[in-house]
Amino acid sequence: MPFIQNTWYAAAWSTEITRSLLARTIANENIVFYRTEAGSVVGLTDRCPHRFVPLHLGRLKGDSVECGYHGLCFDQTGACTLNPHGDGQIPRAAKVKSYKIAEKHGVVWLWLGEASKADESSIADFSVLTNPKFRTVCSYLHVQANYQLISDNLLDLSHGQYVHPMFKNAEGPPRFEAEKDPHSNEVWAKFSRPNQLPNKYFQMLGYPKDQRGDHRNFMRWNPPSLLLLDVGMTGVNRPVEEGLSIPTSHLLTPETETTSHYFWAMSRDFRQDEDDLSQELLRVGVAVFDDEDKPVIEAQQRAVNTSELMSLKPVLLHTDGPAVRARRIVEAQLQAEQR
Amino acid sequence: MPFIQNTWYAAAWSTEITRSLLARTIANENIVFYRTEAGSVVGLTDRCPHRFVPLHLGRLKGDSVECGYHGLCFDQTGACTLNPHGDGQIPRAAKVKSYKIAEKHGVVWLWLGEASKADESSIADFSVLTNPKFRTVCSYLHVQANYQLISDNLLDLSHGQYVHPMFKNAEGPPRFEAEKDPHSNEVWAKFSRPNQLPNKYFQMLGYPKDQRGDHRNFMRWNPPSLLLLDVGMTGVNRPVEEGLSIPTSHLLTPETETTSHYFWAMSRDFRQDEDDLSQELLRVGVAVFDDEDKPVIEAQQRAVNTSELMSLKPVLLHTDGPAVRARRIVEAQLQAEQR
Amino acid sequence: MPFIQNTWYAAAWSTEITRSLLARTIANENIVFYRTEAGSVVGLTDRCPHRFVPLHLGRLKGDSVECGYHGLCFDQTGACTLNPHGDGQIPRAAKVKSYKIAEKHGVVWLWLGEASKADESSIADFSVLTNPKFRTVCSYLHVQANYQLISDNLLDLSHGQYVHPMFKNAEGPPRFEAEKDPHSNEVWAKFSRPNQLPNKYFQMLGYPKDQRGDHRNFMRWNPPSLLLLDVGMTGVNRPVEEGLSIPTSHLLTPETETTSHYFWAMSRDFRQDEDDLSQELLRVGVAVFDDEDKPVIEAQQRAVNTSELMSLKPVLLHTDGPAVRARRIVEAQLQAEQR
Structure with a gap:
C-alpha cells in the first residue's frame, strides 16, 4: 500500500x-x-x-x-x-x-x-484558517489507523447520530444528497437537517434551543485527504450569512500504513473574542475526535488488519458514495505514479 | 493450526x-x-x-x-x-x-x-456443575498459551508434586495407571495415592491431618478439551461415598493459536452451606491455576513458540500417554473435517 | 545473521x-x-x-x-x-x-x-580486572541493539565529543591515528589529545584543572567483541606511569540479532581505597553508557531495523577504519565456520 x-x-x-x-x-x-x-x-x-x-x-x-x-x-x-x-x-x-x-x-x-x-x-484552499474574519483553534491527534479510514469517517457524517451524543438529532440521521455533477478531483459530501431543532453542539454555540432552523454539514475533500467542513445553522429558509458558521478543517496525513496524523481546526465567524469559547471548542473537539471517533476508527483498523478496506468487499450504503469516490481518486493517482 | x-x-x-x-x-x-x-x-x-x-x-x-x-x-x-x-x-x-x-x-x-x-x-456431561447435591464455585482465566498445552498439563497430574506446594505429598508423585481399554473418543488419566497422609489441600478441606487414606485424581477428557477431575479422599480401602469429593471442571477453549480461555469450577458434596469455604476454594484455585500453572504453561508456549508441540519431538514419559491420546483424537477429527 | x-x-x-x-x-x-x-x-x-x-x-x-x-x-x-x-x-x-x-x-x-x-x-587478556594493582568496579547493561553497533561505538571514540559532555574537550574531537601494521585478529583504535587541558572526567579523577597534559584513549578489540580501553592522562610528554590510568573493559555479547549484553568495568591504579570514588565511577558509567550511549545506539538500531549496517552502504569517515576492520574479522570467521 x-x-x-x-x-x-x-x-x-x-x-x-x-x-x-x-x-x-x-x-x-x-x-x-x-x-x-x-x-x-x-x-x-x-x-x-x-x-x-x-x-x-x-x-x-x-x-x-x-x-x-x-x-x-x-x-x-x-x-x-x-x-x-x-x-x-x-x-x-x-x-x-x-x-x-x-x-x-x-x-x-x-x-x-x-x-x-x-x-x-x-494546495487546497484552507484560507479560512488564517482569515481574520474567523477565530481559529487548532489541535493534533495521533490515530492508530490508516488515513483513509479517517477520511471515510469524515465523508459519511451520518455517523454523528451514533458516535457523537453532541451531534445527535432527535429526528434521526441527516439527509444526504449525492453530488449531481462531481468534479474530477474534489469530492463533496453534503448532509443537511432542514427545519430541525439545534443539537447540543449548536445549543452550546448559542443557537436558541427551541428555535427550528436549517443545519448544514457540507464536507469538501481534496487529495490526498484534506477535508473542510462547511458547518452551520441558520433560520429555516434564511440565508447562510444570517446564521452561525463554524468551518472545520481536517487535515489527514499518513504516518505509516496503519497510523496517521490528524490535524484539526475549528474556525468561527461569531463570538471571536471570547477566549472561553475557544477553550470550550478545544474541549469539545477532543471529546468528539479523540474520545469518540478515534476508538471506533482504531477498532475498525484492527478488524481490517493489514487488508485494504475495499478488498474486503464491504456492504455499501447510499451514504458511502463520497468515500468511495475519494478512494478512487487516490487509487487513480497512485496508479498514474506507478506507470 | x-x-x-x-x-x-x-x-x-x-x-x-x-x-x-x-x-x-x-x-x-x-x-x-x-x-x-x-x-x-x-x-x-x-x-x-x-x-x-x-x-x-x-x-x-x-x-x-x-x-x-x-x-x-x-x-x-x-x-x-x-x-x-x-x-x-x-x-x-x-x-x-x-x-x-x-x-x-x-x-x-x-x-x-x-x-x-x-x-x-x-455435549460432554458436566451436570455436576448444576447438580443441587453440590455447591459449585466458578472462575475464569486467560492464558497466553495454546489450549492443548493446558490440556496436557491437566492430563498429567504428576506435575502437582512439583508445581503446587498445596498438592505435594511427602511420598512423592502419585501412581499412574494407564487405561486398559480406552474409549475411542474419551480419555481417562487416573492418578492415585493409596494409603497416604492428606496433602495440604485435603487438610484444608477437613480431612484429618494424621489419618491415612486413599486419594484419587481421575481426570476425564472429552474433545475438544473439556476436562472433569474426579478428585477425592476417603479412608484406606473405604468406599468413595464415605470420603470427601470435590469434582473439578476445566473447560478449555482456544481463543487464538497461542491464547486460551480457561473456565474452571470446583463442586463439593460437603460443607455446601459454608460461604467461607467457597471463598477459600476460589482463593486456592487462583493461587494454583493462575499463579502456579499459568506461568509454567506460558513459559512453555514461549519456548515452543509457533511450533506444534509434537513436531518438536518431546521426550515422552509413561505419564504422557493420556495427553498424547487426546492430541491424536483432536488431530483425527481435524483431518476428518479437512477431507 | x-x-x-x-x-x-x-x-x-x-x-x-x-x-x-x-x-x-x-x-x-x-x-x-x-x-x-x-x-x-x-x-x-x-x-x-x-x-x-x-x-x-x-x-x-x-x-x-x-x-x-x-x-x-x-x-x-x-x-x-x-x-x-x-x-x-x-x-x-x-x-x-x-x-x-x-x-x-x-x-x-x-x-x-x-x-x-x-x-x-x-581468551583475550582482561587480567586487569583481577590485577590487585587496580581497584575495579563492574556493571551490566542491557541494550536493544546488535552487539556490533556497540562495538562500532567503542571503536570510534570521537563520538565522546558529541555524545558525552563529560568527555568533551574544548579543542574539539581527538586526533585519530590509523594502525600502521595491523594484527590479523586484533584491532587498535588510538585516539589522543596531546597537550590539552583535562576534560570533566579527568578533573573528577583528580587531574589538576589548569594543567595541560597528554590524554590517550587507546581501544583494543578482540573477537567476537571484547574491548579494553587504555585510557589515561599524564603530563605533556611525560611517561604514562606518572599519570592517571583507568583501563576500562567493555565485553559485548549478543543476546539476539537486535539485543545485547554489555558488561563494563573501570579499573584504576590510583586512590584504590576510596570507596566514594568507586561509587562515583559507577555513577559516571551509568550516566555515560546507559543514559547517553544507549539511546543513540538503540535509535541507530531502529533506523537500521533488521538490515546489516554495512549492507546499507553507510558513508565512511577516516575514524571508521577500526570498526570496519573489526566487522571484517567477524565476517571472515563466520564465513570460515559456514564452510
Missing part, C-alpha cells in the same frame, strides 16, 4: 516548527523539521548517512543540523558542510534529502515527490 | 451473558454475545459488514444489535433489520453469522461449524 | 553465578547457569526435553537441576539422572546440552561451538 508522492501533505501546524528539531514520520519517511534563523521551514531526512542515527537527536547550529553522534553538519539543502574529523574532507555521499516545503494557511506542507512538480498554487 | 469446527466449545459461563454485549474471540472468530429479552443466548459475528467496526461497540435495542458507527441493526438471526439512511433499503449482503448456541450445565456452548450437525446431546 | 560459534563469549560476571539458577540468552541460545557445590560454573540448555519448560523455573538439588514441571533431574553434564515417574526408566533422548565454560579474570566465558576446539588460553 504505497502513498501518493506528488501531492502536498500537511506536515505540521506552522506554530509547531520552531528553532528546535521536530521529528515526524510522513508516509513512512522519517523527517526532521526546523526553522532557519530567517524563519523558513526546513525538512531533512532524519537519518545521518554516516551511522544512520536520527538527526533530531543532534542540535541546531545556525541553519544547520549537527549530528549528535559524530558531529557531521548538514545545511538546509541537505549538503554536509562540516566533517570535524581527520583532514575534514567531506565524502561525496555525505548528504541527506531536503524536502520541498511550503507554508500556507498556517500549515506546513510537504511534497514527497519530484520537487520540479511541486506547485504551491495547487 | 486450524481448530475443530464441528464440536461444542465452552464460550462462557451462563452468568456472564446478560443484556450487555460481550465480545469474545473463539478459535480466531470474533463473536459478540448477548441475551434476548426472552432469555436465550445469541452469538453473532462481531463485525458489521458495512465498515467492519465491531458490533460490541454498539448497543442492544430489544433483541437486536445496533452498530455503533452508522446504526445498521442486526437481529438474533444475523439479518439486518434496519438501515436508517436514504431510502432504507437493506443491501442483500448486509447480514452477519448467527452461531449455533446451546446452554447446558450452566455453560454457554458454541458450535462453529455446520448448524445442522450440532446435537446438544453430544 | 548468524553468530560465531567457536569463540569465547562473556556470559556473566563471576559474581553473578551463584547457587541460584540464572537464565540468560546468548546468541539466541537459552542457557541456565549455576554454580556447583564445589564452585565450578555450569551452563545447560534452559529447556527440559520433556515438555520444553525452561529449567530455570525449577530448582537446584545438589549439583543437578530439577525441572519445575514434572521433576526430571539433569546433572552438570546435561544427563538426566532421575525420572521420578512409573518405573523410573530414563529415556535415551532425555538430556540437555552442557556448554563448555571457562572462568577467568572474574568473567564467566561461554563457548557455543565444538568443545574440543575450546582453548582457555585464547
Whole structure:
C-alpha cells in the first residue's frame, strides 16, 4: 500500500516548527523539521548517512543540523558542510534529502515527490484558517489507523447520530444528497437537517434551543485527504450569512500504513473574542475526535488488519458514495505514479 | 493450526451473558454475545459488514444489535433489520453469522461449524456443575498459551508434586495407571495415592491431618478439551461415598493459536452451606491455576513458540500417554473435517 | 545473521553465578547457569526435553537441576539422572546440552561451538580486572541493539565529543591515528589529545584543572567483541606511569540479532581505597553508557531495523577504519565456520 508522492501533505501546524528539531514520520519517511534563523521551514531526512542515527537527536547550529553522534553538519539543502574529523574532507555521499516545503494557511506542507512538480498554487484552499474574519483553534491527534479510514469517517457524517451524543438529532440521521455533477478531483459530501431543532453542539454555540432552523454539514475533500467542513445553522429558509458558521478543517496525513496524523481546526465567524469559547471548542473537539471517533476508527483498523478496506468487499450504503469516490481518486493517482 | 469446527466449545459461563454485549474471540472468530429479552443466548459475528467496526461497540435495542458507527441493526438471526439512511433499503449482503448456541450445565456452548450437525446431546456431561447435591464455585482465566498445552498439563497430574506446594505429598508423585481399554473418543488419566497422609489441600478441606487414606485424581477428557477431575479422599480401602469429593471442571477453549480461555469450577458434596469455604476454594484455585500453572504453561508456549508441540519431538514419559491420546483424537477429527 | 560459534563469549560476571539458577540468552541460545557445590560454573540448555519448560523455573538439588514441571533431574553434564515417574526408566533422548565454560579474570566465558576446539588460553587478556594493582568496579547493561553497533561505538571514540559532555574537550574531537601494521585478529583504535587541558572526567579523577597534559584513549578489540580501553592522562610528554590510568573493559555479547549484553568495568591504579570514588565511577558509567550511549545506539538500531549496517552502504569517515576492520574479522570467521 504505497502513498501518493506528488501531492502536498500537511506536515505540521506552522506554530509547531520552531528553532528546535521536530521529528515526524510522513508516509513512512522519517523527517526532521526546523526553522532557519530567517524563519523558513526546513525538512531533512532524519537519518545521518554516516551511522544512520536520527538527526533530531543532534542540535541546531545556525541553519544547520549537527549530528549528535559524530558531529557531521548538514545545511538546509541537505549538503554536509562540516566533517570535524581527520583532514575534514567531506565524502561525496555525505548528504541527506531536503524536502520541498511550503507554508500556507498556517500549515506546513510537504511534497514527497519530484520537487520540479511541486506547485504551491495547487494546495487546497484552507484560507479560512488564517482569515481574520474567523477565530481559529487548532489541535493534533495521533490515530492508530490508516488515513483513509479517517477520511471515510469524515465523508459519511451520518455517523454523528451514533458516535457523537453532541451531534445527535432527535429526528434521526441527516439527509444526504449525492453530488449531481462531481468534479474530477474534489469530492463533496453534503448532509443537511432542514427545519430541525439545534443539537447540543449548536445549543452550546448559542443557537436558541427551541428555535427550528436549517443545519448544514457540507464536507469538501481534496487529495490526498484534506477535508473542510462547511458547518452551520441558520433560520429555516434564511440565508447562510444570517446564521452561525463554524468551518472545520481536517487535515489527514499518513504516518505509516496503519497510523496517521490528524490535524484539526475549528474556525468561527461569531463570538471571536471570547477566549472561553475557544477553550470550550478545544474541549469539545477532543471529546468528539479523540474520545469518540478515534476508538471506533482504531477498532475498525484492527478488524481490517493489514487488508485494504475495499478488498474486503464491504456492504455499501447510499451514504458511502463520497468515500468511495475519494478512494478512487487516490487509487487513480497512485496508479498514474506507478506507470 | 486450524481448530475443530464441528464440536461444542465452552464460550462462557451462563452468568456472564446478560443484556450487555460481550465480545469474545473463539478459535480466531470474533463473536459478540448477548441475551434476548426472552432469555436465550445469541452469538453473532462481531463485525458489521458495512465498515467492519465491531458490533460490541454498539448497543442492544430489544433483541437486536445496533452498530455503533452508522446504526445498521442486526437481529438474533444475523439479518439486518434496519438501515436508517436514504431510502432504507437493506443491501442483500448486509447480514452477519448467527452461531449455533446451546446452554447446558450452566455453560454457554458454541458450535462453529455446520448448524445442522450440532446435537446438544453430544455435549460432554458436566451436570455436576448444576447438580443441587453440590455447591459449585466458578472462575475464569486467560492464558497466553495454546489450549492443548493446558490440556496436557491437566492430563498429567504428576506435575502437582512439583508445581503446587498445596498438592505435594511427602511420598512423592502419585501412581499412574494407564487405561486398559480406552474409549475411542474419551480419555481417562487416573492418578492415585493409596494409603497416604492428606496433602495440604485435603487438610484444608477437613480431612484429618494424621489419618491415612486413599486419594484419587481421575481426570476425564472429552474433545475438544473439556476436562472433569474426579478428585477425592476417603479412608484406606473405604468406599468413595464415605470420603470427601470435590469434582473439578476445566473447560478449555482456544481463543487464538497461542491464547486460551480457561473456565474452571470446583463442586463439593460437603460443607455446601459454608460461604467461607467457597471463598477459600476460589482463593486456592487462583493461587494454583493462575499463579502456579499459568506461568509454567506460558513459559512453555514461549519456548515452543509457533511450533506444534509434537513436531518438536518431546521426550515422552509413561505419564504422557493420556495427553498424547487426546492430541491424536483432536488431530483425527481435524483431518476428518479437512477431507 | 548468524553468530560465531567457536569463540569465547562473556556470559556473566563471576559474581553473578551463584547457587541460584540464572537464565540468560546468548546468541539466541537459552542457557541456565549455576554454580556447583564445589564452585565450578555450569551452563545447560534452559529447556527440559520433556515438555520444553525452561529449567530455570525449577530448582537446584545438589549439583543437578530439577525441572519445575514434572521433576526430571539433569546433572552438570546435561544427563538426566532421575525420572521420578512409573518405573523410573530414563529415556535415551532425555538430556540437555552442557556448554563448555571457562572462568577467568572474574568473567564467566561461554563457548557455543565444538568443545574440543575450546582453548582457555585464547581468551583475550582482561587480567586487569583481577590485577590487585587496580581497584575495579563492574556493571551490566542491557541494550536493544546488535552487539556490533556497540562495538562500532567503542571503536570510534570521537563520538565522546558529541555524545558525552563529560568527555568533551574544548579543542574539539581527538586526533585519530590509523594502525600502521595491523594484527590479523586484533584491532587498535588510538585516539589522543596531546597537550590539552583535562576534560570533566579527568578533573573528577583528580587531574589538576589548569594543567595541560597528554590524554590517550587507546581501544583494543578482540573477537567476537571484547574491548579494553587504555585510557589515561599524564603530563605533556611525560611517561604514562606518572599519570592517571583507568583501563576500562567493555565485553559485548549478543543476546539476539537486535539485543545485547554489555558488561563494563573501570579499573584504576590510583586512590584504590576510596570507596566514594568507586561509587562515583559507577555513577559516571551509568550516566555515560546507559543514559547517553544507549539511546543513540538503540535509535541507530531502529533506523537500521533488521538490515546489516554495512549492507546499507553507510558513508565512511577516516575514524571508521577500526570498526570496519573489526566487522571484517567477524565476517571472515563466520564465513570460515559456514564452510
